[in-house]
Amino acid sequence: MASAHDRAVLQAIFNPTSPFGDIHGQNQEEELIDDDSGFDTELLRQAKELEVRGVSAAEAGDLQAALQLFSQAIQILPQRASAYNNRAQALRLQGDTAGALGDLDRAVSLSGSAGRTACQALVQRGLLRRLACRGEEARADFEEAAALGSEFARQQAVALNPYAALCNTMLSEVINKLRNPEASEML
Structure with a gap:
């Protein structure tokens, strides 16, 4: 059986653009849970029900209803x-980037930067910041989400980190030379 280090080395060989140690398919984000233990169980049940209905409304294209349901859930808890x-x-889908960023800031703050919601909010905030050409802030969000286990965030953090990109390029060149030593001698 291969060790974690062996799997990381193999991943670097077969996918040299991913950061070292990033093993495809090992996404911890799915395993993250939010700690809702501090909330009244009846209020929590009501808030979750409203959120489920809000998600369904958003998926059906009724963003106004979704926003109302999410706001009701916020009023409850x-x-x-x-x-x-x-x-x-839902705000982002309506084009309200400023409102979306405000809610994402609040989600990250309330979550204590831990759990599934924090991870999702950090990724979404990172994407919005990247679209707004706020690369350093986006990279910080992606790095924090990557630390929580998001493979997508890890890839985005690398893409925004020029030093990591240079290291990955150099690693790729070394691996290509190891794979095909005759071709590198001709250069």
Whole structure:
């Protein structure tokens, strides 16, 4: 059985543009959970039900209804991050980037930068910041989400890090020379 280090080396050989140690398919984001234990169980049930209905409304294209449902969930449990994250997505779909960023900031803050909602909010905020040409802030969000286990965020952080990109390019060249030593002698 191969060790974690062996799998990381093999990943670097077969996918040299990924950061070292990033093993495809090992996305911890799916395993993350939010700690809702501090909330009243009945209020939590109501808020979650509203969020599920809000997501369904958004998927059906009724963003106004989705926004109302997410806002109701926030009114019930204003200290719970999930509804802010969901409302941010509906706001983004409506073109309200500033409103979406505000809700994502709140979701990250309330989550304590831990758990599934924090990871999702950081990725979404990173994408919005990247689109707004705020690369350093986007990279910081992606790095934080990557630390929580998001493979996508890890890839985005590398893409925004010029030093990592240079290292990956050099590693790719070394691996190509190892794979085909005759071709490198001709250069």
